[in-house]
Amino acid sequence: METNLTDTKSVSNVSRMQINDTKAGMQNIDKEKINAIILKHSKNSKFYKRQQEKEDEIKRKSIEKLNYFSKISLNEIQAAKKYTDEFVGKYERNRDLSRTIVHIDMDAFYANVEIRDNPSLADKPMAVGGESMLSTSNYIARRYGVRAAMPGFIARELCPDLIIVPGNYQKYHAESAKIMNIISKYDSNYSARSLDEAYCDITEHLIQRLNLGTENRTFPKYFKNSEEVLANEETVTFGYDAEECVREIRHRIYLATNLTASAGIGCNLRLAKLCSDVNKPNGQFRLESDSEKIIKFIEDLPIRKVNGIGPSTALQLDCYGIKTCKDLYEKGHMIYLLETQNTFEFLMLACRGLGSNRIEHDTERKSLGHETTFPSGISNNKDEMIKICHELSEEVSQELIQERLKASKVNLKIKTVDFQVYSRTRSLKTYTNTAEDIFEGIKWLFMNEWKNSKEKLRLRLIGVRVVDLKDENSLLKLSPGKNPTNSKKLDDFFKKLQVPINKELDEPDNSFELKEKTNFLCPHCAVYFEGNKDFHIQHLDSCLNFSSVNSEYKTIIIT
The missing domain is CATH 3.30.70.270 (Reverse transcriptase/Diguanylate cyclase domain)
Incomplete structure (x- = not known):
């Protein structure tokens, strides 16, 4: 079967860096002028080149998929259309209004x-924001194309009075x-x-x-x-x-x-x-x-308006000739034949305005965090980096407290001068939401990177994130209470280790290394894990502080 392939050359070289005029306040702007200014400042940067490589790869794969699609038999296409209609129809018949x-x-x-x-x-x-990056802009500035995540120096050229x-x-x-x-x-x-x-x-x-x-x-x-x-x-x-x-x-x-x-x-x-x-x-x-009014509302919306469709997905869909939700629905059979089942299902539900009507509380979130670029654009100053780690830790802590959440792990994200992104994770002693505990873990991760870096760290961005979230109420429900049987088992356990129950342990610098590994059954939660003596004590400390047990003791803490 023949199909008209989209001319991918008509797609912008780096669409991610072009202005997105679907955002509020960005209508009726001079896109051509704005994109020309962005291109002028970006085209020789390493970031631009990396984005161009990524988008070129997306286009290359899209062409391959379209070539594959052109060879699919009419019977297969008809079967895909039938499946798509049945899939969407099932959800539309059960649409909860x-x-x-x-x-x-x-x-x-x-x-x-x-x-x-x-x-x-x-x-x-x-x-x-700052010269390196803006967090947001008011609606007057948006008329000039000034937006969030735009470098300040580009924004000033777009709007000299900014x-x-x-x-x-x-x-x-x-x-x-x-x-x-x-x-x-x-x-x-x-x-x-x-x-x-x-x-x-x-x-x-x-x-x-x-x-x-x-x-x-x-x-x-x-x-x-x-x-x-x-x-x-x-x-x-x-x-x-x-x-x-x-x-x-x-x-x-x-x-x-x-x-x-x-x-x-x-x-x-x-x-x-x-x-x-x-x-x-x-x-x-x-x-x-009303189902008919919902369909009428959503059909003409640009796909970039839909939450969950980012620049990369939008570029790929653009290569397929898909620009609106109506286009997406009409080419659902193509998505079914060319993409994964999960992608197909998400896009089909999204383009028909189908979705969850259940409010998922933030306790069901897996993580939250904040990140920032440096005011000067690039930093190699250790004290400045640690200061920002501390500020970000405080922001994360405030959000956790506000949402009544606690976390058991911290994650440090860094972006180097070469736009390489690295992520490091560390487990905390117990679930917490204090800035001090979060910063302690983040600082440990940062200092480890600083010491082990072959060259002096030069960073563009630092991010602090916490993962494995639980709300405070659920942690209280995990409280085992006083249990004489448990206490007896714990006494026996520590006697075997020959470590006093009340001993305060400072975590050694090499605590992430598993030495003298032994299999142990925790006498409190009845979970097997492998590690050295310090790991066993650390586990019990968390267990007795009502933390959920993490069975991944065989993995190195820093990932």
Whole structure:
């Protein structure tokens, strides 16, 4: 069978580095001019060359797949179309329209916090970050193509009047806590996905809301500072339906922070997130829980609008001639024949607006972290690197505490001057969320890299991440309580090791090396593991502090 192959030469050399005009505030920009400036500053960099190699490989593989597709028989294609129709049809017939999910997304959060605290910035293009990288920009700057993850020096050429303000992440965390506190009043099981966005399910609240009196739905109309006293203060009363409820949430966020939020309302998380982008900034959009209206809404959306479709996937789909969700659905049989089953299923569900309507609390997240580039672009200063490790550890700790989580492992990510990325992981003594414990583990990993590096470390980026997360309540449930039988077994265990139970052990420098390995059965949790004496004691320490047992004692801690 013949097929028209997309001319991959028409695809940008490095699409990842081009401006993404599907983001809020980036509409009607001069893409050609902006991309030319980005290219001018990037084309000779090692990063550009690495990205070009990656994208060339994606295009090469896409051409190979399309050539393979052109040789597939008509019968096979018809069978693939039938399977695709049946797969999508099954999910569409079972589409759950019963829940009311809300996605709250703060408008240019970091930038608007800075504008609030310095009103002289309100009518000026501004961004938060440094010369090496921006964290965000306000909507005025976005008209010039200035966006997050853009180097400051490129942003200044796009917008010569741009004002760049350094970030104050401690302040952003404090404001985020106020926002999440308000959202929790409408759904205690809300899920914060970052400092400035969260999902909540207001289905039950809407039922309870019908019994709320006027006084419970009435709030001051305007933000005021704590020291202000307004005579004859105006108020606003909100109604009973979903849209009125979400207006109330956004208004209460404004009263608490003097910041604006946008929101999307849909029957699942995927649609709610897409809807929150429709009327940004300071607006909301509700997609009715009607299958036909959902399909009509999503069909014409660019695939890059869909959460989970990043630059690499978008480039590959572009090579297949797929630009919108409608294109994706119509070529579902091609995806089925050319890609993995998991990829096929994800893309088919995404392009029809199908998704989960269950709020997964952050306790189900596997990790969280923060990373930053250096203000000067590149650093070889050990003290500066350690300072940033400490600051990032504090940010991660604050987020863990805010989300009532603890972690048992820390991960250090570094990006070298040659754009090589390395990741190192270390287990902690117990589940924790303190900045001191996180930094202790991160500093150990960093110093190990510093000492063992053949050349002096020159870094562009450092990231701190914690993994193996558990919420505090679940850790309390793991508490074994006092058990005389366990105590007796533990006494016998330590006697065999000839180590006092109360001995404080400082972890030796070579603690990651397994010496004098022996198989032991933990007398407390009845799990076998292999290691030396220090590992056994460390395991028991974690076990008695209600940590879940990690059976991977045969692997080196640093990975």
